[in-house]
Amino acid sequence: MCLLKTWVRSAVALTFLSGAAFADVTVSQSNDPTASLGGHLSALLGAERTALGSLPTHRLEAMAGAVKRATGKADAAPAAPRLDERWLATQPVPAASREWQCLATALYFEARGEPIEGQVAVAEVILNRVDSPGYPRSICGVVHQGGQFSYTFDGQPDTIREKAAFQRAGKIAAAMLAGAPRALTQGATHFHTRAVRPGWAHRFPRTAAIGGHLFYRQPGS
Structure with a gap:
């Protein structure tokens, strides 16, 4: 909150400088700027701090929000959760569905260790495959696409x-279906x-190495 107040005060000081107070500084410059400019600025900023200090917090926050909207700057995205x-333990008990079953089963057979x-x-x-051209548009379709996941054809x-x-x-599958961030594999x-070293691994850029797996992104996906 202190940083917010300091930032808002600085922005408002620029507004004050563009008005009558800035005219006083300009007159001083025409006489002897080296002698009086510093004194005028100190007095001006002191008055500005006093004025802003009397404003309630909600007014300061509203002013900061108005400046943010005017400049088009959005709040920073929330940090991805620590996956531990x-x-x-905070994830809810999953509600069974066909898509959830397919994803949970794939995670079990491909990565339970x-x-x-x-x-x-x-x-x-x-x-990512569901969202990419050239793949089925459902989780079950992706998982059971011929020759893709070994447990389906072994x-x-x-x-x-x-x-x-x-x-x-199952809990991990439910969390991902509920919109948990995909922040680990850079679109793999x-x-x-x-x-193993499949042939496509020489052609696709590697994006991550996590546990016992290496991850790649198909060009154009």
Whole structure:
């Protein structure tokens, strides 16, 4: 609040300088600016501080908001949350839906051994694909697109045996569907484990390395 008051006071001082008070300074300059300019400015700024100090806080905040709107400067975007156990504990129990089921299942089979950030990063890839041209327009469509996610075509039954791990993946999936920031992978559309090196990895720019996965963004996506 002190910074806000100081900033507003400085802005208003410029307004005062453009009026009658500035005319006084101009007259002094025509006589002997080196002798009197400093004194006039000190007196002027002292009067300005006294005047602004008498204004209530809500008036100062309103003046700051008016200047901000006039200059077109918006408030800074809120910082992305820290993706840790405390964050996960604040997430609500997910409401089941087909899209949630597809995302949670993909996180379980592709990244359940990863830390929270690693699972969020994989969720970002899936959601980024939904938003990108050339991919299905739904999470289930992306997940089950032929040859994309290994657990869908490895010939093994998709049996969820680790209930706690699936609950964890489910909460992460729900948070991402609810609009949690995608701030980890810089728009990645692909990922692979560090143990393999698919051909496309040579052509796509790498955007992140999180846990056991490397992330890439397909050009044009």
